[in-house]
Amino acid sequence: MALYIMLSTLSESGRKVIRQRPGWIRKVNHEVERMGVRVVSQYAVLGPYDFVTVLEAPDNETVARVSIELGARGSVQMMTMAAIPLDDFIGRISGGDGRPRRGRRKR
Secondary structure, three states, X not given: OEEEEEEEEEOHHHHHHHHHOOXXXXXXXXXXXXXXXXXXXXXXXXXXXXXXXXXXXXXXXXXXXXXXXXXXXXXXXXXXXXXXXXXXXXXXHOOOOOOOOOOOOOO
């Protein structure tokens, strides 16, 4: 399973729905989970985005399907990015054992 960060911005109609039925957010999260993506955590935020959601999914295609399904409703726009846990990232760029890679010595 891989991690993804989804940044969401509500449309005007999406904001109206949230104002009238705040529990709608949880309903959407359950729909997302039925599509094979687990909502790890979710935050309402201030700034250019309304929500930051951390997702866990088996692959990029599954997350793309969720983005298309939700975006087609017209109530939200999303930007989704793959996320690499920091320890995994450090391990991969350092050669897999946590030590920095050594460059070739010039002779």
